[in-house]
Amino acid sequence: MDKQAVLFHSLEGEKIFFKELRVEGAEEIHHYASDQEVSRFIGWNLMRTLEETSQFVELMLKRESAGTHLYASIVEKSTQVIIGTAIIFNFDQEANQAEIGYVLHKQHWGKGYGTEIVTLMSDFAFYSLNLHKLHAIVVHANIGSARILEKNGYKLEGRLKDHYFIEDKYYDALLFGKITNM
Template sequence: MTDTLPPVLSTARLRLRPFTYDDVASLFRVFSDEQVVRFWSVGAWTELAQAEKMIEEALLAYREGGLSRYAIALAETDELIGICNLRGFFEQNRRCELGYALGSAHWGRGYAFEALEALLGHAFSALDMNRIEADIDPRNDASARLLERLGFRQEGYMPERWFVHGEYADTAFYGLLRRYWDERSLSRSSAAAAG
């Protein structure tokens, strides 16, 4: 996983692709939105330099490994509308962590599900992961529904794990095993064949 760009992952409406410096303004638009970062571990961005820094970190990680960060872009226009990533790789255990954010102008259209389904499929096949973890603020109902729809199961809870936006926030931990993913895929294939 060193010195290479992650492969582009395509879906019906999206392209998950490596970042470029052309993404600065769109990335800033996502993370400067108070709605997007409401349940994030940091506040809304206030400077374009913060977007530039995230892109620089992603480009460095492409060279050094340890982070697989994608721009979620519309297939038709290549406009960045969000991000998703795999990080915290533990190769011996074939485990990593999932992160994601989508611009609020694009909520409610199934884009997050579409993007994460492609990323998780890639993680379990090409990257040979066995376990993928995610942690969210338990008040983020939309994110909990998204993870559960993808096959994640809630596994734990830590009260007051973060202090952000002037308050303590809890964390709900979710896990997705390869066997859950395979069972889900088999079930979806069977349903499609029957329907």
């Protein structure tokens, strides 16, 4: 595993910390990956069985080994339970930028965890990976995620009309970006 992945897996905040994604954590990940409300707007298919979740974790680990993605399990400090997944992906070496993504168990929505996750990922990307820009794409109905990005200084840069078709309904994609202030 490369140095950057090791650093990403060791990020720590006030209420949460990141750790290496592992197949052994699939059962905890399945608690939110199998929740219709959680998976609805994140770009993952709903995981119906623990086996599906385990296979998806294996796919994520292959992507990380290939160097195309960085993944971390998000752990709540007070319980030591995995409550989400953080992702940095779609690296563009020439433009020196990447995309971020995150998913959080719905029991932990609205408690400041998402804001802390994005802060940790942004600081890591700008100061450890020396990226120039980060972006995130959010389904417009995912108001909580848009708010998290705005709290972290991300600016709405664009809107793609009817970009997503989810549950027989069209949704716009909101494009958020943040440029380093280094």
